[in-house]
């Protein structure tokens with residue numbers, strides 16, 4: 001595996017899930033594997049889980065992780081080819097990515113979408129510029145359209161809570177929010193869930209249809225209560241409109257999951273990638289209750305990252 005930027009295949013997905021669970025059982029299993037190697041964790045946007053879990057994962061492999069908060073501590077980057085840099089940008093991505101590539105064995109990058117330029121975002125332009133110019137294996141720490149480390153951790157968590165001989169019913173439901181939120185987590189969760197052979201139902205208000213490149217094969221059900229019936233795993237996430245790009249079309253609080261919403265899904269476990277806005281996107285009673293897997297998902301981010309770094313190290 002050279003890069004880790006998206007779902008590649010069911011075989012690789014299964015291998016990474018199994019490896020993550022092996023590292024969870026014994027974090028020091030491959031303590032010498034990354035000795036003398038460095039991973040650069042480059043953040044163009046804020047993070048709590050991704051930053052810390054990737055650092056711990058590297059440490060568990062004997063690697064050094066160096067974090068650069070490029071949005072706050074780096075030079076303002078120019079992304080456009082052939083730009084005359086006579087405005088605010090100080091350093092071209094070609095130069096910055098090339099330099100970072102020469103410092104590290106693996107580069108891990110977070111680059112959110114603008115949510116204003118759909119073409120640039122769906123082509124993952126900023127993230128792609130790093131991949132193009134750094135010349136080293138790249139791990140996505142969340143790009144404009146995907147968050148594969150989150151999805152891998154989510155699937156490790158689902159495996160821990162799945163029954164051996166029964167296919168779970170997996171539902172992803174939109175939850176309300178006051179900000180325009182990217183599509184990356186929802187896209188990736190759908191891509192991984194379908195790719196790993198699960199059936200997936202997606203429910204959201206009309207107008208919130210995701211990019212079909214990520215949802216082909218899923219069942220779309222606009223009636224949330226019908227979608228939630230008999231669910232085993234309910235993944236809650238907000239996203240802004242894809243068709244009316246980056247817009248908030250609804251803040252309808254009746255979509256926020258409470259125990260009442262899950263009356264017909266007695267055993268449903270509820271998932272969210274965090275951070276979550278409590279009592280807006282998801283209720284306290286769900287987040288603090290027995291159904292919630294959110295802390296487990298966050299913990300599993302360590303072992304997902306460890307599996308990915310280990311696989312790239314070879």
Ligand code: CP
Nearest residue numbers: 047048049050273274
């Ligand atoms: N879920 C997730 O990626 O969290 P952070 O944004 O805090 O890294």
